Amino acid sequence: MSYELTELHRESRMGGLGTEMAREIRRIDLSDFAARRDEITEQVWNAAVEIGFFQVVAHGIDLADVREAFATAERFFALPDATKARYPLRKGRNAGWESLSQVRPSVGTPDQKESFQITRPHMDGLWPSDEFRTTLLRFEAQCRDLAMKLLSCFATRLGFDADFFARAHDPSDPGYRSTLRLLHYFAVPPDATGLWRAGAHTDFDCLTLLFQRDGQSGLQVCPGRERDAGTWTPVEASDDAVTCNIGDMLMRWSDDLLPSNFHRVKSPGPGEDRGPRQSIAFFAQANADVVIEGPAGRYPPITAEEYLRQRIAANYRGT
Numbered sequence: 286m287s288y289e290l291t292e293l294h295r296e297s298r299m300g301g302l303g304t305e306m307a308r309e310i311r312r313i314d315l316s317d318f319a320a321r322r323d324e325i326t327e328q329v330w331n332a333a334v335e336i337g338f339f340q341v342v343a344h345g346i347d348l349a350d351v352r353e354a355f356a357t358a359e360r361f362f363a364l365p366d367a368t369k370a371r372y373p374l375r376k377g378r379n380a381g382w383e384s385l386s387q388v389r390p391s392v393g394t395p396d397q398k399e400s401f402q403i404t405r406p407h408m409d410g411l412w413p414s415d416e417f418r419t420t421l422l423r424f425e426a427q428c429r430d431l432a433m434k435l436l437s438c439f440a441t442r443l444g445f446d447a448d449f450f451a452r453a454h455d456p457s458d459p460g461y462r463s464t465l466r467l468l469h470y471f472a473v474p475p476d477a478t479g480l481w482r483a484g485a486h487t488d489f490d491c492l493t494l495l496f497q498r499d500g501q502s503g504l505q506v507c508p509g510r511e512r513d514a515g516t517w518t519p520v521e522a523s524d525d526a527v528t529c530n531i532g533d534m535l536m537r538w539s540d541d542l543l544p545s546n547f548h549r550v551k552s553p554g555p556g557e558d559r560g561p562r563q564s565i566a567f568f569a570q571a572n573a574d575v576v577i578e579g580p581a582g583r584y585p586p587i588t589a590e591e592y593l594r595q596r597i598a599a600n601y602r603g604t
Contacts, residue, residue: 303515305505310336310520310528316343318434326438333439333531337546338506340526341435346427348524351496354424354565357417358467361401362563364413372401372411377594379464380407396483397473397552403465405456425465428567429456432463432492435529436569439492443539444580450491453571453589460573462593463490470503470562473552482562483550489596490532490568497522501562504528507547517549534571534592540579 311332315325332339361369366384374383384399403421412418436450454463470482482503497504505517520528536545550562571577573590 303507303517305517305519308336308506308508308518310506310518311339312526313339313341314343315341315345315434318345322438326442329435329438329529330442333543336506336508337544338508338520338528338530338548340520340528341431342526344431344527345434346424346431346527350424350427351524351565353420354467354496355498355563357420358401358469358563358565361413361417361467362399362469369399369401372413374402375407375411378407379404379462381411396550398468398470398482400469401467403467404463405461406459421465421467424565425463425567426456428465428494429454429463429569431527432494432567432569436492436535439535439539439543443542450569450571453575454491454569455572458572460575460590462570462573462589464568464570466566466568468564468566470550470564472561482552485547485549487545487547488530488532488568489534489593490570491535491538492569493530493532494567494569495528495530496565497524497528498563499524501564503550503553503562504564505549505551506530507549508544520548532568532570533596534577534589537584537592538577538579540581540583 311328313325313328313332318325329339329341369382369384372382374381374386379402382399382401385397403425405422405425408418433451433454436454437447440449441447455461456463473482485507495504499522501522502519504520504522506520507515507517530548531543531545533545535543570593571589573588575589576586577589577592578584578586
């Protein structure tokens with residue numbers, strides 16, 4: 286079985302409700318990064334190896350900029366569907382608007398959400414307004430800087446030079462594939478059952494940065510060692526922390542030293558807020574022609590473009 290099919294087989298077995306338990310999701314302070322780089326590297330490496338998820342604070346992105354990005358996304362999602370449909374998702378290119386189109390192999394039903402994806406080289410004709418473009422390209426650049434800072438820690442621990450992943454995610458290259466994704470999860474009707482805001486899945490990038498809003502809970506994680514037991518841990522949503530997780534691409538690049546763990550967004554339960562939920566994710570995905578090959582050569586080399594093509598196609602209806 287190919288590596289990609291193995292990942293999908295794992296995902297197809299993660300559709301059960303499972304159980305919940307409290308676990309530490311480590312918060313790592315990135316302040317004074319240059320002087321504390323070795324200390325921070327140790328902290329993010331340990332959190333990634335042991336859990337696959339961690340949160341960072343004092344990360345350098347001003348909270349006002351985060352809130353501006355959320356407000357811009359909220360205004361777009363408030364538009365009529367007919368208006369948003371003028372900027373349709375270009376499948377395989379991670380650019381544009383989609384709604385109820387992502388079907389996880391874990392649950393086999395559409396995620397109860399809509400999203401707008403920004404991948405710089407593929408945005409011609411897809412910008413709803415100049416303000417939208419300016420605000421979110423600036424925010425995307427800030428996200429990339431933070432992701433590269435964290436990936437530099439993983440690079441040195443894997444035996445690469447500190448700028449290895451920054452070169453692999455070069456935004457000046459026409460093959461740039463990193464994506465900023467604006468997410469709007471729909472309000473859940475009182476009598477709705479069997480719905481998932483996002484079914485259990487792993488990400489297929491190198492590193493994901495997730496911005497959440499205070500009080501908008503639902504994200505849960507399941508470390509690999511708990512996969513068969515189906516034991517899930519809620520991740521607190523807060524304005525000041527960025528939640529980070531390893532993706533399948535980096536797991537492969539690290540020869541499986543860094544685990545890409547399952548996560549999901551569950552629908553509200555009894556007594557929980559059933560209103561809409563927003564988040565913003567940045568997916569650090571290597572440029573199209575970059576070859577993914579781990580230091581130990583555990584898996585055959587594959588270009589990032591081919592890797593992403595296979596993974597994206599499996600998660601969208603009709604592909």
